[in-house]
Amino acid sequence: MKKLKSYICIILITGIMLTLCMGCARKPEAVITSDGEDITEEALEYPTLEVSHEQKFSYEDLVVGSLKYMMTEDDVRGMLGTPANSYESKEKTESTTQSEFSEHVLSYNELTLIFMPFDGVYRLTAAASVSSKDTFTRGIRVGDKLEDILGLFYRDSDCMNNNYLAQDKTTVLGKYLYGNFTIEDLENVNTKAAVNYGLINYSGASSIESAETYMVEFTCFDSRYKNTTASINDDFAQLAFDLDNSGVITGIRWYYYPEENN
Numbered sequence: 001m002k003k004l005k006s007y008i009c010i011i012l013i014t015g016i017m018l019t020l021c022m023g024c025a026r027k028p029e030a031v032i033t034s035d036g037e038d039i040t041e042e043a044l045e046y047p048t049l050e051v052s053h054e055q056k057f058s059y060e061d062l063v064v065g066s067l068k069y070m071m072t073e074d075d076v077r078g079m080l081g082t083p084a085n086s087y088e089s090k091e092k093t094e095s096t097t098q099s100e101f102s103e104h105v106l107s108y109n110e111l112t113l114i115f116m117p118f119d120g121v122y123r124l125t126a127a128a129s130v131s132s133k134d135t136f137t138r139g140i141r142v143g144d145k146l147e148d149i150l151g152l153f154y155r156d157s158d159c160m161n162n163n164y165l166a167q168d169k170t171t172v173l174g175k176y177l178y179g180n181f182t183i184e185d186l187e188n189v190n191t192k193a194a195v196n197y198g199l200i201n202y203s204g205a206s207s208i209e210s211a212e213t214y215m216v217e218f219t220c221f222d223s224r225y226k227n228t229t230a231s232i233n234d235d236f237a238q239l240a241f242d243l244d245n246s247g248v249i250t251g252i253r254w255y256y257y258p259e260e261n262n
Contacts, residue, residue: 048158049159052150061237067113070123071123088104089102089114111131153218156176159178163175175200177216179195196219198217200214201216215240217238222234226259236257237255238257
């Protein structure tokens with residue numbers, strides 16, 4: 001599926017986990033391994049946070065410096081000049097009307113930009129950076145900390161105790177900062193309401209404390225759904241942060257996924 005393809009050229013460094021909320025109480029947490037073994041380990045129970053008054057992630061957050069999603073490639077080149085490197089990447093799609101589409105990738109040293117064609121005009125649909133020189137939405141940069149993310153974006157007051165579970169509900173994958181389902185659940189949810197969520201993703205570990213890498217991710221959908229209820233074929237956007245073991249952001253990236261025709 002086109003919207004779930006990997007942008008390998010802008011995969012950023014993912015960091016080792018940050019230990020949060022030292023001194024919190026512990027409670028048992030069951031984890032099912034890939035071979036079916038049930039392991040019960042001690043998991044932190046976090047204190048309730050103050051209510052956040054910040055805004056949830058939205059399309060307005062798809063910015064880096066003076067650039068914004070859907071800007072034309074010509075406009076970006078006019079602002080940033082000649083890139084250090086550029087190439088065309090071809091991707092397969094499941095669409096019955098288009099078997100292949102191309103993307104233009106521009107690299108300005110540690111900043112990578114991706115452009116997709118819309119009616120023959122290439123427009124900015126993704127950005128990624130590992131440089132503290134690049135300012136993303138709400139003034140956040142590589143080198144800032146997890147606390148900055150939690151302070152700049154909306155979160156539920158008890159978010160650190162709101163588990164993000166696998167679809168079979170047996171495995172804890174992370175914590176919801178807000179929301180209670182992800183794009184993987186859309187076929188079963190059948191919602192007409194706006195879809196938006198934020199989460200801490202353990203990247204396959206059983207807890208934040210045991211994770212070798214983890215990410216903070218935000219997702220939102222354009223609520224003008226083509227078939228009444230939200231689906232993976234509708235417009236949506238994502239913002240992700242990679243952090244290291246000291247809680248410092250090491251990479252930031254965002255994507256805009258336009259509506260599919262199929």
